[in-house]
Amino acid sequence: MEILHVSAECYPVAKAGGLGDVVGALPKYLNHLGHTAKVVMPMYRTKFLYANEWEVVHKGGTNLGNWWFEFTVIKEKTNKLGFDLYLLDINGLLDREKIYGYGDDTERFTAFQISVLAWVASWQHHPDIVHCHDHHTALIPFMMKHCYRYAKLKSTPSVLTIHNAEYQGWMGWDKSIYIPEWDMWKWGMLDWKNNINPLASGIKCADKVTTVSPSYLDELKYMSNGLEALFEYEKGKCSGILNGIDADVWDASTDTYISHHYAPDYAEAGKAKNKMQLCEQFNLDFEKPLIIFIGRLVGEKGADLIPQVISDTFFFVGRKMNFLLLGSGQPEVENALRDLLPMSQYDYNVFIGYNETLSHVMYAGADFLLMPSRVEPCGLNQMYAMRYGTIPMVRRTGGLRDTVRDFGEKDGYGICYDYATVGDISHAVFRAVELYRDRKKINSIRSKMMALDFSWEKSVKQYIMVYESIT
Ligand code: NHF
Numbered sequence: 220m221e222i223l224h225v226s227a228e229c230y231p232v233a234k235a236g237g238l239g240d241v242v243g244a245l246p247k248y249l250n251h252l253g254h255t256a257k258v259v260m261p262m263y264r265t266k267f268l269y270a271n272e273w274e275v276v277h278k279g280g281t282n283l284g285n286w287w288f289e290f291t292v293i294k295e296k297t298n299k300l301g302f303d304l305y306l307l308d309i310n311g312l313l314d315r316e317k318i319y320g321y322g323d324d325t326e327r328f329t330a331f332q333i334s335v336l337a338w339v340a341s342w343q344h345h346p347d348i349v350h351c352h353d354h355h356t357a358l359i360p361f362m363m364k365h366c367y368r369y370a371k372l373k374s375t376p377s378v379l380t381i382h383n384a385e386y387q388g389w390m391g392w393d394k395s396i397y398i399p400e401w402d403m404w405k406w407g408m409l410d411w412k413n414n415i416n417p418l419a420s421g422i423k424c425a426d427k428v429t430t431v432s433p434s435y436l437d438e439l440k441y442m443s444n445g446l447e448a449l450f451e452y453e454k455g456k457c458s459g460i461l462n463g464i465d466a467d468v469w470d471a472s473t474d475t476y477i478s479h480h481y482a483p484d485y486a487e488a489g490k491a492k493n494k495m496q497l498c499e500q501f502n503l504d505f506e507k508p509l510i511i512f513i514g515r516l517v518g519e520k521g522a523d524l525i526p527q528v529i530s531d532t533f534f535f536v537g538r539k540m541n542f543l544l545l546g547s548g549q550p551e552v553e554n555a556l557r558d559l560l561p562m563s564q565y566d567y568n569v570f571i572g573y574n575e576t577l578s579h580v581m582y583a584g585a586d587f588l589l590m591p592s593r594v595e596p597c598g599l600n601q602m603y604a605m606r607y608g609t610i611p612m613v614r615r616t617g618g619l620r621d622t623v624r625d626f627g628e629k630d631g632y633g634i635c636y637d638y639a640t641v642g643d644i645s646h647a648v649f650r651a652v653e654l655y656r657d658r659k660k661i662n663s664i665r666s667k668m669m670a671l672d673f674s675w676e677k678s679v680k681q682y683i684m685v686y687e688s689i690t
Pocket of ligand 1: 451596
């Protein structure tokens with residue numbers, strides 16, 4: 220099968236979060252099974268663009284409302300990512316350094332989607348599946364079915380994967396002129412609560428919808444930022460497929476970002492060396508358990524609760540652990556974390572920003588990873604952590620519920636709690652400190668976790684079943 224993935228992110232080209240990791244890995248594993256998966260994404264001005272060789276494969280022109288523009292599609296020459304990678308350039312809209320966060324994101328991503336369809340419609344053949352990811356590409360199923368201009372693609376099946384339903388790409392009806400001439404009777408397929416809602420439209424129009432974990436799909440029926448009724452109504456075409464992790468990138472025995480490699484049979488010694496390095500770099504106490512957080516510092520991830528958790532546990536449990544955080548996000552959370560720095564007694568530090576290398580070093584050197592998410596569609600960090608022998612401390616939600624079992628349960632290996640509250644998280648920290656004293660138990664949990672299979676091989680087969688059901 221030929222599957223064209225359309226996405227705003229793809230690692231290592233441009234990544235803001237887990238979406239990039241998934242789109243950078245899933246196509247490669249589809250190809251391992253003999254399929255032809257390709258990716259097309261915007262041509263941002265990132266390092267990857269300048270460091271690689273490209274050939275122009277298409278030049279075209281189209282319009283966004285009354286604005287006529289030209290676009291170019293280039294292809295990476297060496298296939299180094301394990302799939303054909305295409306970047307689509309629109310001068311003035313996509314030629315920027317960042318992926319998101321501009322005032323004209325609606326125009327940027329709508330123009331991107333229109334250009335992708337103009338390009339695909341110019342092919343001699345058509346792909347077997349167009350696979351869209353999140354709201355930035357979720358108008359494509361509607362446009363393929365209902366825009367006269369893309370009639371050639373009307374019967375090409377589409378799949379929409381929802382990595383995060385909190386963001387839906389809402390736009391006012393005044394922007395409906397952006398969408399190339401369409402069958403007006405179909406306006407309801409764009410509308411949700413009197414706005415054009417690209418994510419809702421994708422759910423209505425795609426032939427299949429997937430979410431990135433089974434529990435997340437269940438949760439969306441009662442908590443999805445206004446789309447609950449739609450998820451309930453469309454449940455027949457939805458399925459939850461747990462993300463995998465890229466075992467080539469996330470392997471402590473070969474990881475090029477870490478200085479001390481290790482495998483499950485000598486994990487304790489290997490992790491200790493990495494921990495020592497981290498503790499030296501960030502002024503932490505090697506003897507105490509090291510609890511880390513990596514991710515966006517936003518309410519969705521429960522990051523706003525962490526400053527209070529840190530001061531409460533230092534006060535009530537005692538200064539028996541280290542905390543090290545990496546991430547960026549809401550300024551008030553960043554500031555609250557910075558404000559704690561002067562209170563550190565060689566047991567607290569924070570790195571505000573995005574740093575791929577440091578994240579690998581942290582997974583390798585830490586003892587525990589904290590994920591107090593309010594919403595977690597799948598969560599990849601807990602899987603990276605487990606593969607590196609770091610015990611996850613997660614709130615039971617979405618993919619965290621599907622991947623971590625509390626060590627108090629039969630065959631369990633993580634620390635789980637039910638509520639994203641300072642009380643529940645602090646209790647989890649207390650349990651981590653207690654557990655850390657029992658080296659034998661820690662080592663047995665570590666070997667159990669490192670043997671778990673979170674590879675893409677399993678999930679890819681489920682995607683193929685979804686594709687086959689509509690081709
Ligand atoms: O794993 C990739 C990622 C998820 O939970 C994560 C999220 C965004 O919030 O599917 O997308």
